[in-house]
Amino acid sequence: MGTILIDGHIIPFKPGDNILQAALEANLEIPHFCYHAALGSLGACRLCAVEITPKDSSKAPRIAMACLEPLEDGLEVSISAIAAQQVRQHVIEFLMINHPHDCPICDEGGECHLQDMTVACGPPYRRYRGRKRTFSNQNLGPLIHHEMNRCITCYRCTRFYQDYALGNDLGAMRLRNEVYFGRFQDGPLENPFAGNLVEICPTGVFTDAIFRQHFARVWDLKTAPSICPHCSVGCNTLPGARDGTLRRVRNRAHPELNRWFICDRGRYGHQYSEHSARPLAPRASGADTSYHDALTAAASQIKSAQDCIGGLGSAREDLEGNAMLQALLNTLGGIYTAFSDPELETATIAAVSSLQNTGNAPSLAEIELIDAALIIGDLTAYAPMIDLALRQAYRKGAKLALLHSSPTPLAQFATTAMTVSPQEMRTTLSRLYQLINAQSATEDMTETPMTDIVASLMGARKLLLIGAIETLTAQEVPILAKLATALGSDTRLAYAFSGANAYGAALLSPAGSAMVMLEAVEAGQIRILIVAGNDPLGDSRFGPRWRAACRNLSALIVLDCILTATAKAADILFPVAAWTERGGTFINYEGRAQGFAPVFHRPEYLPSVAEVITDLGQYLGHSLQAAPSVLGDIFSDFEIPKPGTTGSLIIAPSLPMPTTPPVHSAQESCSSMWQAALTSWYGDEALASFAPGLMVLIPETVAMIEPTSAIDAGIKNGSQIKLRGSSGSMVLPVQLNQGVATGTIAIARNVLAQLGVGHGDLLELEQVL
Amino acid sequence: MNKKQTNDYTLALIKGLGHSLWAVLRHAFVKRETVSYPDIKRSLPLRWRGRIVLTRDPDGEERCVACYLCSAVCPVDCIHLQAHQNNDGRRYPETFSIDFSRCIFCGFCEEACPTLAIQLTPDFEMCERHHESLVYEKNQLLIDGQGKHPDYNFYRHAGVAIPGKAIGEAKGDTSPVDRDNNLP
Numbered sequence: 001m002g003t004i005l006i007d008g009h010i011i012p013f014k015p016g017d018n019i020l021q022a023a024l025e026a027n028l029e030i031p032h033f034c035y036h037a038a039l040g041s042l043g044a045c046r047l048c049a050v051e052i053t054p055k056d057s058s059k060a061p062r063i064a065m066a067c068l069e070p071l072e073d074g075l076e077v078s079i080s081a082i083a084a085q086q087v088r089q090h091v092i093e094f095l096m097i098n099h100p101h102d103c104p105i106c107d108e109g110g111e112c113h114l115q116d117m118t119v120a121c122g123p124p125y126r127r128y129r130g131r132k133r134t135f136s137n138q139n140l141g142p143l144i145h146h147e148m149n150r151c152i153t154c155y156r157c158t159r160f161y162q163d164y165a166l167g168n169d170l171g172a173m174r175l176r177n178e179v180y181f182g183r184f185q186d187g188p189l190e191n192p193f194a195g196n197l198v199e200i201c202p203t204g205v206f207t208d209a210i211f212r213q214h215f216a217r218v219w220d221l222k223t224a225p226s227i228c229p230h231c232s233v234g235c236n237t238l239p240g241a242r243d244g245t246l247r248r249v250r251n252r253a254h255p256e257l258n259r260w261f262i263c264d265r266g267r268y269g270h271q272y273s274e275h276s277a278r279p280l281a282p283r284a285s286g287a288d289t290s291y292h293d294a295l296t297a298a299a300s301q302i303k304s305a306q307d308c309i310g311g312l313g314s315a316r317e318d319l320e321g322n323a324m325l326q327a328l329l330n331t332l333g334g335i336y337t338a339f340s341d342p343e344l345e346t347a348t349i350a351a352v353s354s355l356q357n358t359g360n361a362p363s364l365a366e367i368e369l370i371d372a373a374l375i376i377g378d379l380t381a382y383a384p385m386i387d388l389a390l391r392q393a394y395r396k397g398a399k400l401a402l403l404h405s406s407p408t409p410l411a412q413f414a415t416t417a418m419t420v421s422p423q424e425m426r427t428t429l430s431r432l433y434q435l436i437n438a439q440s441a442t443e444d445m446t447e448t449p450m451t452d453i454v455a456s457l458m459g460a461r462k463l464l465l466i467g468a469i470e471t472l473t474a475q476e477v478p479i480l481a482k483l484a485t486a487l488g489s490d491t492r493l494a495y496a497f498s499g500a501n502a503y504g505a506a507l508l509s510p511a512g513s514a515m516v517m518l519e520a521v522e523a524g525q526i527r528i529l530i531v532a533g534n535d536p537l538g539d540s541r542f543g544p545r546w547r548a549a550c551r552n553l554s555a556l557i558v559l560d561c562i563l564t565a566t567a568k569a570a571d572i573l574f575p576v577a578a579w580t581e582r583g584g585t586f587i588n589y590e591g592r593a594q595g596f597a598p599v600f601h602r603p604e605y606l607p608s609v610a611e612v613i614t615d616l617g618q619y620l621g622h623s624l625q626a627a628p629s630v631l632g633d634i635f636s637d638f639e640i641p642k643p644g645t646t647g648s649l650i651i652a653p654s655l656p657m658p659t660t661p662p663v664h665s666a667q668e669s670c671s672s673m674w675q676a677a678l679t680s681w682y683g684d685e686a687l688a689s690f691a692p693g694l695m696v697l698i699p700e701t702v703a704m705i706e707p708t709s710a711i712d713a714g715i716k717n718g719s720q721i722k723l724r725g726s727s728g729s730m731v732l733p734v735q736l737n738q739g740v741a742t743g744t745i746a747i748a749r750n751v752l753a754q755l756g757v758g759h760g761d762l763l764e765l766e767q768v769l
Numbered sequence: 770m771n772k773k774q775t776n777d778y779t780l781a782l783i784k785g786l787g788h789s790l791w792a793v794l795r796h797a798f799v800k801r802e803t804v805s806y807p808d809i810k811r812s813l814p815l816r817w818r819g820r821i822v823l824t825r826d827p828d829g830e831e832r833c834v835a836c837y838l839c840s841a842v843c844p845v846d847c848i849h850l851q852a853h854q855n856n857d858g859r860r861y862p863e864t865f866s867i868d869f870s871r872c873i874f875c876g877f878c879e880e881a882c883p884t885l886a887i888q889l890t891p892d893f894e895m896c897e898r899h900h901e902s903l904v905y906e907k908n909q910l911l912i913d914g915q916g917k918h919p920d921y922n923f924y925r926h927a928g929v930a931i932p933g934k935a936i937g938e939a940k941g942d943t944s945p946v947d948r949d950n951n952l953p
Contacts, residue, residue: 100927100928100929101923101926101927102927102928102929104834104836104838105834105836105860105927105929109836110837130941131941131943132928132942134936134937134939134942134943134944134945134946135936135945135946136945147929149928149929150928173949174946174948174950174951175951176953180946180948182948212854213854214851215835215852215860216837216851216852217836217837217841219841220837220840
């Protein structure tokens with residue numbers, strides 16, 4: 001720690017920093033392009049020229065690049081020196097020589113770094129009268145628009161894409177003043193973090209192709225601090241809206257979570273709120289109606305059903321909506337849960353309980369610093385930003401061990417990747433626990449991957465155990481927690497939940513209530529079901545049972561902002577506000593409560609779930625307390641977190657580890673039976689699957705099978721097979737894939753739903769000739 | 770000394786008064802400069818700041834590229850537009866409205882326009898019975914000509930490709946670099 005002198009200001013610096021970092025930290029602006037806090041210095045753009053006055057007064061001052069100049073105590077630097085200004089002006093003039101005359105039609109205009117720097121340093125007019133170099137563009141898919149003429153060769157894109165996000169399909173080509181940044185061939189960028197190119201590019205080479213379709217300038221956008229609703233990480237975002245429509249979402253830095261980047265699901269998934277089939281008017285008995293009439297109809301149905309009522313909240317609805325629904329159900333004497341899948345409910349509650357016992361999950365910034373990790377399941381699909389944090393850990397040398405049943409992008413970075421079929425996951429984890437407890441790594445060659453995993457875990461100082469809850473069962477979650485305890489106090493435990501508020505939903509849902517509710521609906525004990533932001537009818541494993549059970553209902557009341565299978569089947573439908581149209585609170589995977597603010601309002605009246613429930617309570621003659629006081633009663637001293645702050649860990653009464661028996665009875669396995677495994681991709685999420693831009697990228701629907709088990713069964717790559725589940729059958733082409741476990745068929749969520757099976761259930765396979 | 774000064778001043782005053790009276794008398798007999806509007810309409814200079822129009826380029830396409838600079842610069846916020854991207858690469862305003870009951874005809878929009886699309890014309894006769902009818906939509910604003918700036922076509926200078934002009938065919942461009950080849 002020392003100080004330097006920049007233009008007469010005394011600036012402190014940290015050891016290892018350069019002049020640019022110290023100046024930016026002190027809010028002194030040195031013009032720059034290629035330096036980025038996440039990517040470091042490169043010295044490619046030559047813009048951050050400063051003048052350094054040597055200590056020896058007989059020597060002349062020299063010009064240096066601020067981003068490359070190491071700091072020493074007492075260094076005298078001038079940003080405003082004439083010589084430095086001249087260098088910067090010449091650099092800008094040179095960069096602008098080939099820059100096209102595009103600003104009016106460039107989406108970057110208004111937030112363009114090159115525009116700012118040209119105004120700040122450059123000559124006001126162009127002197128160059130020669131011809132400009134041009135590049136043809138590439139089609140980079142539906143999310144990113146490419147306009148290569150605007151490039152200034154700062155290398156930020158490839159440094160982010162290749163070095164930071166570890167993608168391999170974007171690079172630099174050619175040489176001299178003709179360096180080209182693109183793909184080898186046209187085609188969508190494959191990396192799930194490619195959307196960050198839009199923000200990281202200092203000019204308009206990479207722009208947001210979704211925003212472009214309905215473009216508005218940055219100064220016209222209404223913004224407010226928000227939280228991403230698409231997974232349990234809770235990245236901070238800044239949505240922008242105009243004229244009553246949501247236009248785009250950008251990253252908003254959070255010091256411990258997403259600092260500079262968000263994933264493509266967060267950036268492009270928001271278009272679900274602009275989906276053409278989004279319900280915008282209340283509907284009762286098949287016809288659009290007014291909000292008042294819908295409430296009256298709902299209230300009269302509830303009154304006539306008397307006490308036979310259930311309330312299904314949601315892990316993707318905010319804490320307020322879930323708490324209000326629970327409060328209403330408590331008043332009416334009904335059952336409440338936030339999960340439609342009993343298996344998922346038990347697993348989530350078990351995970352929250354084990355997090356409460358073992359200490360909270362690490363933040364993304366902490367995950368980046370780990371030495372070794374044991375990953376269970378496909379994190380890229382359930383928590384893409386944890387995947388990105390693990391990629392940073394990998395870059396720093398962390399050893400990643402992976403247990404998965406279906407293909408996952410993290411496998412390419414794993415030191416040991418082991419495919420385990422869903423039903424064997426529990427025995428595998430138990431075996432790992434035994435091996436770790438035995439303390440001596442057995443040199444048994446038959447257990448090579450297992451002993452490798454044990455060795456990498458035991459040899460690490462900072463360890464992370466992380467699992468994707470959706471593909472774990474309630475029996476596997478406690479084993480993971482036991483593993484964490486066995487591995488020592490420095491071991492951190494984390495779970496990627498399904499749903500932005502899954503942690504909060506687990507705190508509110510009593511264990512086992514989803515099964516109780518489903519059985520009560522089946523038995524006709526529940527006559528009215530209020531579903532807030534959930535889709536029981538579209539569920540993959542329990543969907544068939546819910547669909548059959550819901551025929552017993554006298555009324556299905558649905559509150560949602562997307563047209564799910566349940567919303568389509570609703571007797572009374574209340575369209576509610578999407579997350580940018582209301583405020584609320586999400587609790588992320590760490591247990592951090594974060595508030596989001598309303599960004600804009602639509603012309604239609606769209607209340608939040610909490611508001612509809614409050615109004616419904618009034619129509620029923622019960623005046624419910626306001627959401628903050630309801631939450632204050634549940635969580636002592638809970639204060640609704642202010643949007644735009646870093647959020648705070650929720651203090652909740654500790655949940656007991658659920659002891660409910662396995663929900664689905666173990667099916668008899670026979671030779672013709674295969675296990676189904678859920679294969680997912682980064683755009684696969686309840687809300688984001690209504691975003692048209694992302695939906696173009698859905699992977700082809702295939703049945704993925706491991707090559708050796710396919711050969712044993714006589715199945716060829718590309719041949720057609722017929723899969724039969726409990727509620728249907730489907731013919732799919734086969735794709736052989738090494739990332740699938742033996743005896744397992746990896747299929748997408750919509751196929752699982754159609755077959756009526758869940759992850760780990762058995763399937764019948766028949767070859768179609 | 771003092772007295773002489775006073776005398777000179779009075780003399781100048783009388784002289785000036787005489788001149789003025791003579792001028793008034795003379796003008797009673799010269800040709801009138803005022804005309805009786807609206808029976809007679811004067812032709813106004815081209816740079817007069819009146820009713821705003823959107824013009825077309827020499828190819829007959831809309832000049833406006835919906836860059837939002839006019840609406841940003843407008844001091845009374847009377848311009849509202851929404852950009853739309855054509856499949857062929859051209860950008861144009863999907864909607865464009867100017868509230869002339871708010872417009873102060875300052876001409877900032879014309880100055881800001883990078884494509885010479887928005888132009889103020891010498892027409893000022895815009896009386897309407899209702900406030901709403903002073904909100905002009907795009908079909909009322911868009912004219913079929915080039916206005917007072919003929920021969921300028923923004924897309925002939927811009928780097929983007931449009932039908933009939935591929936990348937590298939703009940004025941002053943070289944043909945695109947072959948990215949698959951490292952030869953100079």
